[in-house]
Amino acid sequence: MASKNDPFQFQEFDEAGDLLEANRDAVTISIENEDLKSQRPRSTVGFAQDAADEEPLISDDREELLSGQKKSAPFWTFEYYQRFFDIETHHVKERILGSLAPWPGKNFIQAYLRKNPDLYGPFWICTTLVFAIAISGNIANFLQHYGNPGHKYTPDFRKVSIAATAIFSYAWFVPLGLWGLLLWRNNKILNLVSYSFMEIVCVYGYSLSVYIPAVVLWILPYEWLRWVTIAVALCLSGSVLVMTFWPALRDDHPKVIIATVSGIVLLNALLAVGCKMYFFSKPEPGKEPGQMVNSSPTVKAIKVTSP
């Protein structure tokens, strides 16, 4: 509506975007030009000597490797992290849908990430899940005591920090452990499939996305509904994880396979059931709901009963 009043600003930004695009192209083109330049003198030489035909190929390989090294910035720079946010809206949509609907035999890393793991999805899915758990836990708590004149609703802000600790540590430390394990097994047994740490983090982050609708459903005060949603979410998220890591484990000893797969599934179940028990459990009659969260229930009980 108001945007039509001064269209110039709009244009300016669009142009800036275009320029950025153009610059990107320019950069890639210039690299190609360099390659061409280096090729040309060599190819003229190669005309004279047939034996030297392989030379330009080797040098090209070397140059490509060198340019690849140049591109990867060290981890303390901004550009290094920009690599993990080089993603577009439809990619994120595809990845979330892919993690919600696992297809038998479809490997999440190979089908959706394609050597371009992002951190955008994992980070914001975890953040959304943290606040979804905290908010719906509070609403569930409120609904449980609705209509009870003796109870006064108090927002429990501590749920945010506890949920954040639990979910972010799950989404970072479990992939770290799994990555170490795969690295170790890779050294012992030659495996064709190996995943980088970022790919594992990415899979774990996206596999949590199914819990966001589940957690919102937990608001409804029916225990059976909560357990059904947990089971469904666990199946979906667990199957995505297992199917993704199956190719990397396939050639290993059966014992290791069973241990790893059950470890992945158990940790996932632990997170889901733990969140449900902690944030959505029915408080025992006669107790304040806040006590479920508090570390020192006796002090709280005295404080609650005193006024």
Add this chain to the structure above:
Amino acid sequence: MALAEEASTPFVGLSNVSISEEIPVEGNITVPAGPSTRDDAFSTLDEPVKETILRDLRAVGNKFFHVLYPKRSSALLRDWDLWGPLLLCVTLALLLQGGAADSDDQGGPQFAEVFVIIWFGSIVITLNSKLLGGTISFFQSLCVLGYCIMPLTMALVVCRIVLLSGSGMVSFAVRLAVVTASFGWSTFASTAFLADSQLSNRKALAIYPVFLFYFVIGWMILTFSPRN
């Protein structure tokens, strides 16, 4: 004289280029008029303190107006300041203080928590948009996100007034309506300023965190209940 001639021999090559003595080297060195006028405009040394403060206040007030009436103007982007965000953030945190939660230390949003959520949240959102390749500077984005909290701060003031009359079903409905409207307003205003800095295929990715940020602040305001 001999010494002088000897000394001039190194420059013998330049003798052809010498300027003839008939033409005197003279002229006016004109100082461009720009600096002096700029000095006049920006000299804040000999103006009264009242004027200085008023000018800054006017700038802040002007930005408040831009948030209330978010047309796609660059006034918020061109000269950023963090006074407005600080003011809004402190107001919000102070008004959220004194809730029922304080009485028994039961984990309602405390001053520090609100403060940290607002600043840390907007820093994370800004980093996110920079990492996505946004063409906006760090502090410009912080400034926009901070100023766009204003509708939510006003909603909190309204909520506190509504809560004076009691906390029944009607009051909750009113508060819900007010907070929802101001949440929509905040999100709309901030996206009006920020969305243009992103490429079109990444706009949704940059806007989603903003939406989440204001949603959480809106939730804190809605669930606030005063101590009685």
